[in-house]
Amino acid sequence: MIDQARTIVVALGGNALQKKGEASSSAQQRVADQTVRQLLPLIQAGHRLAVVHGNGPQVGNIVLQQEALNTPEVPTMPLEDSGAMSQGLIGFWLQQAFHDAFEVQGINKAAVSIITQTVVDRDDPAFSNPTKPIGPFYSQEEADRVAAERGYNVKEDAGRGWRRVVASPRPQRIVEAETIRQLVESGTLVVSTGGGGIPVSQADDGTLSGVEAVIDKDFGAALLADLLDADTLMILTAVDAVKINYGLENEQSLGYVTADELSRYIDQGHFAAGSMLPKVEAAREFVGKSPGRRAIITSLDSALEALEGRAGTTITY
């Protein structure tokens, strides 16, 4: 039973858009359609949804396509531009999937995607240690050349060659948050903050400039949920619950945990960097700011059950 209408920020992981190795437009749109069908019961229950999506495989491919040509007439665009393109692409797929589901189910609701900029801090320590590989593999010679010519940071990637690496700074502010809030409150399904948002830095005069970086979409979703003062942040991923002692004999799924309990598990090293760690950190950050908030980490399949408290991991203040 649903107790009340909530504002829910849903963060969709890579598996919500793409099955491994099926990169065609039609294959990705089929997965998006399936994802939307699984989210529909939340909307039918009366909740207001703001959807945030990842963009790793899609922006990766856009960068590869850009690098494959790169002539004066068709130059490679900076990474933030590829991020903007991926928001357009994935936003189109998702808003069409929601539109179609609403039509078929007779739900009178609009679905739109908002291009979203996320302000990052130029002094974020992430910029002094870029770690996220992006774009094609290079020989050491090529890597030296692009580093010199374009100012790229390059790193050797586990024996497979050299790649560009960029920073993954923490999101500080979502520029379009007020518009997103206005639309969500009026009942519109809003897709935004794709890939965590297009990273921008803000100068002293208030103007913005694109930054070649990537933002973790779970931190972006947590920030959006905070700015919307959402009731619930729902991080949907490939597993049905957060686990401690993962892969060991005493592995245990977490049902309900407080932010403090979760902090202890984080400190004890239960969660893998780049995988479950950013999700639990994002969840803790969101709920830790205000009592009454909750974060849910679960799989797409279990979304509705988890919202009703019968599946997944629920993190409270």
Place this chain on the structure above:
Amino acid sequence: MIDQARTIVVALGGNALQKKGEASSSAQQRVADQTVRQLLPLIQAGHRLAVVHGNGPQVGNIVLQQEALNTPEVPTMPLEDSGAMSQGLIGFWLQQAFHDAFEVQGINKAAVSIITQTVVDRDDPAFSNPTKPIGPFYSQEEADRVAAERGYNVKEDAGRGWRRVVASPRPQRIVEAETIRQLVESGTLVVSTGGGGIPVSQADDGTLSGVEAVIDKDFGAALLADLLDADTLMILTAVDAVKINYGLENEQSLGYVTADELSRYIDQGHFAAGSMLPKVEAAREFVGKSPGRRAIITSLDSALEALEGRAGTTITY
């Protein structure tokens, strides 16, 4: 003197985003910044603006980048997906340019871009005679191959080789119009319907599917202006006014014309297909539907003067 606050749909031509041959991101963003500075007086005068932009050079480059790789892992996306990417890219540039101008001028206003789908009719006669070239040049052999493998229509292009051609159907409906209207009415600067909108067709059950076509952005802007019931459709282009007897001794700029007068000039063949013709047709279509509407065709430089009736061509009912 401004008489009253109006809702104005502004259609930006290619010259508002790119100078010939300057395709880099920074060069295009400089042009976008300049464009926005020229539109600012309209906003400062209290008018509500909805901005529609073209995407020809940008989507053309995205298609070339896609075709340059096209592997199973990084497949070429259909044309509607490239259109969506171009909306993300150009929307990002424009909304950032507006944001920055608002910050510097102390204007308290949000600027957002909405990914926009435009419904076209599968029975539109344009589909039986596709005319818009897109993508790379092919040899006749390659053209035959892509035609067979991908179902492309190909045509010989003025001795320069073969190219894919797609249809340019008339826009019938803008799917996200109600959200755009809501935002514009509440004072938000909205960028939408980029490249005329992403072409989609609607099935009997209401669901949408992407269509590999291009939509004329001026017709898209006229349709948006109609759906928003805007006061003014402003088509900004490279020339300061519509001209009859263009290039002849008796060439004459049009100041004020009615839709009927404009129709006569159209019938007399004064306007070049693919250039001024779609602009005057879009203008006539918008004003012809309701008295009190007006359309303005002028250059970016003359936008404010034209709105005050002191420059450009004004078309009334």
